[in-house]
Amino acid sequence: MxxxxxxxxxxxxxxxxxxxxxxxxxxxxxxxxxxxxxFDREMWNQFAELGLIGALFGDQSGGFGGAGFDIxxxxxxxxxxxxxxPFLATLLAGRLIADLGNDTxxxxxxxxxxxxxxxxxAHGEADSHYDLGHVSTTxxxxxxxxxxxxxxxxxxxxxxxxxxxxSARISGDTCDKRGIALFLLDPSAKxxxxxxxxxxxxxxxxxxxxxxxxxxxxxxxxxxxxxxxAIERVTGLAALAVCAEALGAMQVATEMTLEYLKTxxxxxxxxxxxxxxxxxxxxxxxxxxxxxxxxxxxxxxxxAPRSVREWHVSAAKNLVGRAGRLVxxxxxQMHGGIGMTWEYALPHFAKRIVMIDHLFGDEDHHLERIVxxxxxA
Amino acid sequence: xxxxxxxxxxxxRDEVRAFLAAKLPEHLSDKVRNGHRLTKQDMEEWHxxxxxRGWLAASWxxxxxxxxxxxxxxxxFEEECYAAGxxxxxxxxxxxxxxxxxxxxxxxQKAHYLPRILDGTDWWCQGYSEPGAGSDxxxxxxxxxxxxxxxxxxxxxTWTTFAQYADWMFCLVRTSNEGKPQxxxxxxxxxxxxxxxDVRPIVTLDGGHEVNEVFFDDVRVPVANxxxxxxxxxxxxxxxxxxxxxxxxxxxxxxxxxxQLKRIAARQxxxxxxxxxxxxxxxxxxxxxxxxxxxxxxxxxxxxAAASGAPPGAESSMLKIKGTVIxxxxxxxxxxxxxxxxxxxxxxxxxxxxxxTLVGPDYANPIASQYFNNRKLSIFGGSNEIQKNIIxxxxxxx
Numbered sequence: 087m088x089x090x091x092x093x094x095x096x097x098x099x100x101x102x103x104x105x106x107x108x109x110x111x112x113x114x115x116x117x118x119x120x121x122x123x124x125f126d127r128e129m130w131n132q133f134a135e136l137g138l139i140g141a142l143f144g145d146q147s148g149g150f151g152g153a154g155f156d157i158x159x160x161x162x163x164x165x166x167x168x169x170x171x172p173f174l175a176t177l178l179a180g181r182l183i184a185d186l187g188n189d190t191x192x193x194x195x196x197x198x199x200x201x202x203x204x205x206x207x208a209h210g211e212a213d214s215h216y217d218l219g220h221v222s223t224t225x226x227x228x229x230x231x232x233x234x235x236x237x238x239x240x241x242x243x244x245x246x247x248x249x250x251x252x253s254a255r256i257s258g259d260t261c262d263k264r265g266i267a268l269f270l271l272d273p274s275a276k277x278x279x280x281x282x283x284x285x286x287x288x289x290x291x292x293x294x295x296x297x298x299x300x301x302x303x304x305x306x307x308x309x310x311x312x313x314x315x316a317i318e319r320v321t322g323l324a325a326l327a328v329c330a331e332a333l334g335a336m337q338v339a340t341e342m343t344l345e346y347l348k349t350x351x352x353x354x355x356x357x358x359x360x361x362x363x364x365x366x367x368x369x370x371x372x373x374x375x376x377x378x379x380x381x382x383x384x385x386x387x388x389x390a391p392r393s394v395r396e397w398h399v400s401a402a403k404n405l406v407g408r409a410g411r412l413v414x415x416x417x418x419q420m421h422g423g424i425g426m427t428w429e430y431a432l433p434h435f436a437k438r439i440v441m442i443d444h445l446f447g448d449e450d451h452h453l454e455r456i457v458x459x460x461x462x463a
Numbered sequence: 464x465x466x467x468x469x470x471x472x473x474x475x476r477d478e479v480r481a482f483l484a485a486k487l488p489e490h491l492s493d494k495v496r497n498g499h500r501l502t503k504q505d506m507e508e509w510h511x512x513x514x515x516r517g518w519l520a521a522s523w524x525x526x527x528x529x530x531x532x533x534x535x536x537x538x539x540f541e542e543e544c545y546a547a548g549x550x551x552x553x554x555x556x557x558x559x560x561x562x563x564x565x566x567x568x569x570x571x572q573k574a575h576y577l578p579r580i581l582d583g584t585d586w587w588c589q590g591y592s593e594p595g596a597g598s599d600x601x602x603x604x605x606x607x608x609x610x611x612x613x614x615x616x617x618x619x620x621t622w623t624t625f626a627q628y629a630d631w632m633f634c635l636v637r638t639s640n641e642g643k644p645q646x647x648x649x650x651x652x653x654x655x656x657x658x659x660x661d662v663r664p665i666v667t668l669d670g671g672h673e674v675n676e677v678f679f680d681d682v683r684v685p686v687a688n689x690x691x692x693x694x695x696x697x698x699x700x701x702x703x704x705x706x707x708x709x710x711x712x713x714x715x716x717x718x719x720x721x722x723q724l725k726r727i728a729a730r731q732x733x734x735x736x737x738x739x740x741x742x743x744x745x746x747x748x749x750x751x752x753x754x755x756x757x758x759x760x761x762x763x764x765x766x767x768a769a770a771s772g773a774p775p776g777a778e779s780s781m782l783k784i785k786g787t788v789i790x791x792x793x794x795x796x797x798x799x800x801x802x803x804x805x806x807x808x809x810x811x812x813x814x815x816x817x818x819x820t821l822v823g824p825d826y827a828n829p830i831a832s833q834y835f836n837n838r839k840l841s842i843f844g845g846s847n848e849i850q851k852n853i854i855x856x857x858x859x860x861x
Contacts, residue, residue, distance in 0.1 A: 087465060087763060088465045367855060367859055368850075371859070372781045376757040376758065385464070401757070405753055453753075456753060461745075
């Protein structure tokens with residue numbers, strides 16, 4: 087048993103952390119978030135040059151990492167800077183391509199890791215409420231090809247993507263795990279309508295409508311109807327990523343609050359002298375240590391058998407949901423009015439921490455999964 | 464980063480398992496599993512078995528007859544012991560006094576007392592808390608006045624666990640009223656058979672008798688029984704408290720308590736189905752299981768950091784708080800799981816071999832009582848509120 091990171095991962099964390107501290111302050115972040123597609127292509131290129139996109143992929147895919155701890159280490163740093171560039175979208179779609187792609191599709195990975203090609207994963211729908219098996223978008227077999235109809239909700243960075251991985255049902259009922267296919271397609275194809283928008287926490291997504299989109303067998307990513315396991319696996323990776331991101335953001339939020347407690351004076355003393363605030367800070371620190379442990383557990387079990395891997399993913403995501411809400415709400419509360427202002431950095435961290443609960447399953451969703459695993463699911 | 468045990472650690476775990484399978488007497492594990500009270504003889508029996516194997520003092524150096532295990536080995540040993548239903552090792556001599564003597568005691572004191580802790584000659588109790596000195600321990604008033612080569616001790620200690628069994632007490636006394644309260648405290652070893660000592664039981668809310676009041680009326684204690692310097696006892700007491708908290712997370716205890724909770728929830732029924740399948744109850748169990756899994760790793764991280772020489776920070780305070788909250792939550796759920804049959808209680812039925820005819824399921828009788836008894840967890844060893852003060856002072860600098 088060993089809880090120290092390898093030299094390579096420490097270097098990855100140091101490099102990403104230094105770059106973000108020096109080049110990604112909150113004003114820069116706001117400016118980037120206000121760009122038309124919600125991120126800065128030039129910044130993305132710099133991340134690529136630093137090898138940070140490559141850290142999402144294993145060496146067989148041309149990357150420099152790809153393991154649970156690579157992702158955890160990188161996203162913790164991204165969380166400390168509220169980085170809006172499309173790391174999550176790249177992780178989701180990129181890893182599906184790496185996992186399932188044929189030679190032609192795999193060839194895209196080089197451009198993805200170099201920052202030249204952008205990809206996104208369109209899976210969630212209006213009524214899926216985090217259930218990964220819920221796919222009502224259909225792909226109907228017509229002759230040698232497929233006709234796709236449906237609507238995908240809140241596709242992260244989907245409107246900037248050069249290629250989109252989309253899930254569609256080829257058989258079975260809406261919530262069946264069997265019968266889901268993935269397609270890798272060009273979003274400029276006829277019948278695809280993308281509507282982009284900013285999110286409440288400063289990120290960017292789009293809704294996508296597919297109307298009689300004609301695809302061929304060559305567009306399939308992996309075996310038709312058998313996509314669920316790969317979707318669950320990559321969603322687990324993404325859940326780990328946002329848990330680590332939340333860990334980074336939670337640390338910044340408590341650091342800022344601690345500083346504020348030491349400097350803000352009321353009733354003639356720094357408010358950090360009040361025990362009621364001291365104890366609440368202590369409670370947050372304990373929960374953050376718990377989150378760090380849960381992230382370690384999830385990262386360390388990414389290659390474990392499915393039931394073990396998914397148990398730890400859900401444990402981490404549930405804990406992050408609970409601890410995240412505590413930290414977000416308490417750090418705003420302890421700041422008082424200043425914590426409610428756009429101008430101050432803290433509330434932007436708080437918003438991200440809370441909204442992470444809405445990605446890849448919230449606290450309740452993952453608690454339900456833990457219950458089901460206990461019952462042998 | 465590697466979350467699996469090394470081959471050496473696995474071999475160690477297997478060795479511990481084999482030892483427990485061969486040496487842990489069934490009448491002891493039965494008592495532990497059934498929530499029956501352990502007698503002094505039970506605890507001494509288990510200590511003797513461990514001592515014979517050289518495993519009683521896990522953290523002591525080999526020089527003093529300890530096992531000199533790594534932090535991870537101690538963690539493994541603890542988990543395996545609780546999983547097997549072994550009685551808890553009484554910490555007073557082995558884990559509290561022993562380390563203080565090794566660090567601050569005279570050579571004579573080490574040579575005399577340490578072997579007697581290991582061989583069970585002396586049963587120790589801890590004389591810290593007083594009626595007016597609980598969380599504010601440094602305000603203690605029990606006085607020790609020098610009279611030639613003796614101290615004359617007067618005052619009262621309270622919450623003294625198993626003082627009724629103890630041969631000796633390590634005791635904080637006031638030897639000076641000069642300066643800050645912390646500066647006038649000394650650390651004495653007191654023979655419990657000394658004239659002038661009166662031990663009176665305190666019956667706790669669960670009806671049990673573990674803790675006592677201890678009164679001192681002109682009790683004469685040789686100066687040779689003082690550990691370290693006069694008026695420097697606070698330093699030794701603090702050192703002891705940090706040792707007291709090694710393993711304070713109680714991961715092994717909570718893991719076993721959770722397993723018991725699941726066994727109960729599988730047997731209790733609601734609407735004709737096992738309670739374990741009730742989504743609301745199952746969600747509560749799942750939540751505490753998530754917290755425990757994270758705390759297990761938090762504990763291991765702290766153990767590794769300590770083993771690699773990192774200065775102790777507020778980890779032990781964090782683990783004390785989270786560990787006790789988790790265990791109390793499990794106790795609460797076990798109580799809830801019983802529904803109506805949490806109510807009937809026969810204190811006599813906590814003794815093994817009782818002849819009380821109980822109503823309800825056979826595991827029910829001690830459960831609510833344990834819940835009430837374990838409210839102590841967040842109070843003793845520095846209350847959870849004191850731990851939060853420590854965290855805000857050490858980590859936050861507030």
